[in-house]
Amino acid sequence: MSRPPKEVHLAAHFPGVNNTTVxxxxxxxxxxxxxxxARFARTAERAKFDFLFLAEGLRLREQGGQIYDLDVMGRPDTFAVLAALSAVTERLGLAGTINSTFNEPFEVARQFATLDHLSGGRAAWNVVTSWDAFTGENFRRGGFLAEADRYTRAERFLRAAWTLFDSWRGDEILADKASGRFLTTPSPGAFAVHDDHFDIAGHFTVPRGPQGRPVIFQAGDSDSGREFAAATADAIFSRHGTLEAGQAFYADVKARLARHGRTPDSLKVLPAATFVLGDTDADAREQAAVVRRQQVSGQTAIRLLEQVWNRDLSAYDPDGSLPDIDPLVGESHIAQGRASVRMNRDPLAVAKQWRELASAKKLSIRDLMIEVSARQTFVGSPATVARVINDLVQADASDGFILVPHITPGGLDAFAETVVPLLQERGVFRTEYTGTTLRHHLGLGAAP
Structure with missing residues (x-):
């Protein structure tokens, strides 16, 4: 007996200025x-998306001792933006990335509980860790933790926040309101957390929100990150947007749930995805090539190459060949605060691979950077993109996608106007919101 079609979940990421945006x-x-x-959020809500997502940068990135070009616009505070958006939207979920390495449970829980009240139950928290001392210099508790310690602290942090969210019991407070008596036992908001990371006790200041707890997102791709998500998260972001890689990731994280007493539908897998639409597939491919060259200018290509070579390459021609010299391997690095530095753990091997690719395809520095940093997940006509999205979801490569347009704030408009109606015609995407909370949009059960 075949199963009914899965519902497609869609969300929108406001990317700010980065290597995706033009x-x-x-x-x-x-x-x-x-x-x-506000415009971006209104478009997402008009299209009946599940939520809007904001990333967060806790320090402006640097390269060669100077602020990285694409960070000069600044990085505004996530909570302030989401709280403001709650006033101009009604149903759209509001998800924000908040760090568990440098913040403290009380302040983060208080902010999310407040956001959940302000939005009527639409708050979500992307729990992340920080890996570098460079970012830590902005905080009193500087430095960084080893990967295993980061995730241990993140889990302790999250469980401490849950203790705070749960410290107000709605039924008890309603009963007290009905009787007209002050509630003294148990004391509302009383909490105590004593473990190897936190030693806190007191009274939480915000009553339990409409969702009880905010929806929890997690973005780690390592084994530790996947296990953390299986134990604690409601949704996990993924960079695996193709069929085979997506199915492997999906099967892996879903299989981990049972040992934590959870069912497969309790965790949604949502890869990030870019898109370029055209009147025809051929038209979209032509536009996609133009977008890629806009995303990777000559100057950007040199900057990206420097992140692997760990050298000042400003004298090189981006339309010329790769440097003959090898990457500089050492503790210090020309780029600070960029995840790509950490991902390229073996720069000599990366350089060798890139040289072979450039030689085989006769690529300049800029052409090579366009080739290796491609971020175009869906390219085609609206009909093609709608079909591919649905095929991937039905094939258990994902439960949906977080869309990242290359133009903000208007880059989501075409997708909302052309692709969404086609998914609705297929019966796999909502035509109206049927609930008021983000937990409902995502098909999640009530919080414990």
Whole structure:
């Protein structure tokens, strides 16, 4: 007996200025003024998306001792933006990345509980860890933790926050309101957390929100990250957007749930995805090539190459050949605060691979950077993109996608106007919101 079609989940990521956005395009607007966030959120809500997602940077990235070009717009505070968006939207979920390495449970739980109240139950927390001392310099508790310790602290942090969220019991407070008596036993908001990371006790200041607890997202791809998600998260972000890689990741994280007493539908797998639409598939491919060259200018190509070579390469021609010299391997690095530095753990091997690729395809530095940093997941006509998205979801390569447009704030418009109706015609995407909370949008059960 075949199963009914799975519902497709869609979300939108406001990317700010990074290597995905084409900030130089005349259609690009501000990446920090509130109206950009508001327009983007309204489009996502009009299309009945599950949620809007904001990443967060806790320090401006640097390269060669200077602020990295694409960070000069700044990185506004996540909570402030999401709280403001709660006033201009009604149903759209509001998800924010908040770090568990440098923050403290009380302040983060208080902010998310407040956001959940302000939004009527639409708050979500992407729990992340931090891996570098460079970012830690912005905080009193500087430095960084080993990977295993980061995830241990993250789990202790999250469980401490849950203790705070759960410290107010709704039924007891309602009973007290009905009787007209003050509730003294148990004391509302009383909490105590004593473990190897936190030693806190007191009274939480915010009553339990509409969702009880915010929806929890997790983005780690390592074994530790996947296990953390299986134990604690409601959704996990993924960079595996193709069929085979997506199915392998999906099967792996879903299989981990049983040992934590959870069912497969209690964790949603949501890869990030970019898109380029055209009137035809051929038209979309042509536009995609233009977008890639806009995303990777000559200057950007040199910057990206420097992150592997760990050298000042500003004298090199981006339309010329790769440097003859090898990457500089050492503790210090020309780029600070960039995940790509950590991902390229063996720069000599990467350089060898890139040289072979450049030689085989006769690629310049810029052409090579376009080739190796491609981020275009869906390219085609609206009909093609709708079909591929649905095929991947039905094949258990994902439960949906978090869309990252290359133009903000208007880059989501075409997808909302052309692809979403086709998914709705297939009966795999909602035509109206049927609930008010993000937990409902995602098909999750009530929080414990």
């Amino acid at each position: 900030w130089s395009d005349p259609a690009a607007g501000s990446h920090i003024e509130f109206e950009s966030f």
